[in-house]
Amino acid sequence: MRRCFIIALLIMLPILASAQTTNIQTQMQQARDMNRQMTAQNQKWATERDKADRRWAAMQTMTRQSMNKAATAEKKIASEEKNKQKLEEKITKLNSDLKKQQDQLKTLEDSNSNPNDETQKNIEKAKEQIIRSEEKLNKSKSELETSSKKVDDLKKEKEISLTKKIDLEKKEKEEKERKQKQEEINQALLKNLKSN
Numbered sequence: 619m620r621r622c623f624i625i626a627l628l629i630m631l632p633i634l635a636s637a638q639t640t641n642i643q644t645q646m647q648q649a650r651d652m653n654r655q656m657t658a659q660n661q662k663w664a665t666e667r668d669k670a671d672r673r674w675a676a677m678q679t680m681t682r683q684s685m686n687k688a689a690t691a692e693k694k695i696a697s698e699e700k701n702k703q704k705l706e707e708k709i710t711k712l713n714s715d716l717k718k719q720q721d722q723l724k725t726l727e728d729s730n731s732n733p734n735d736e737t738q739k740n741i742e743k744a745k746e747q748i749i750r751s752e753e754k755l756n757k758s759k760s761e762l763e764t765s766s767k768k769v770d771d772l773k774k775e776k777e778i779s780l781t782k783k784i785d786l787e788k789k790e791k792e793e794k795e796r797k798q799k800q801e802e803i804n805q806a807l808l809k810n811l812k813s814n
Contacts, residue, residue, distance in 0.1 A: 670793065674793060691775045712758060716752065719748045
């Protein structure tokens with residue numbers, strides 16, 4: 619009986635050893651596969667994080683640029699408004715000066731009951747002065763019109779910059795939420811891989 623037991627044990631020993639070896643090899647293979655999967659997943663997440671970080675940095679830069687454009691536009695608007703106000707005052711002064719000159723010319727022409735060279739020269743000078751004043755007035759009016767257009771353009775530019783800033787802030791918020799959700803999903807996947 620002892621011999622049978624020893625013979626049976628010797629016959630069974632290689633079978634048990636090979637079964638145990640197969641089990642260990644299977645476990646090792648599963649561990650290697652899981653390690654490969656986790657490494658691939660980590661690389662994928664790192665790539666996604668890198669892309670998201672670059673997008674985030676680009677949005678931050680664009681937001682700052684938009685804010686700077688809006689602030690610059692605001693300063694230019696203030697400066698142009700002052701210029702516009704000065705031009706309006708200049709036009710008002712030129713209008714009053716022109717009116718005075720026209721009144722003087724009319725007075726000279728009306729008092730021209732006895733025409734002489736002196737009076738005629740004064741009338742000609744007054745007419746030339748009126749023409750120069752009208753040219754200055756027209757130039758100032760065109761400058762005022764240009765300044766008004768510039769103010770309107772700057773206001774539009776500021777509005778566009780503020781709109782872009784709002785859009786970028788909204789995108790940043792969405793990106794942050796997306797990033798947070800992705801991180802939660804990644805954590806869940808990681809736990810799932812580790813449990814398998």
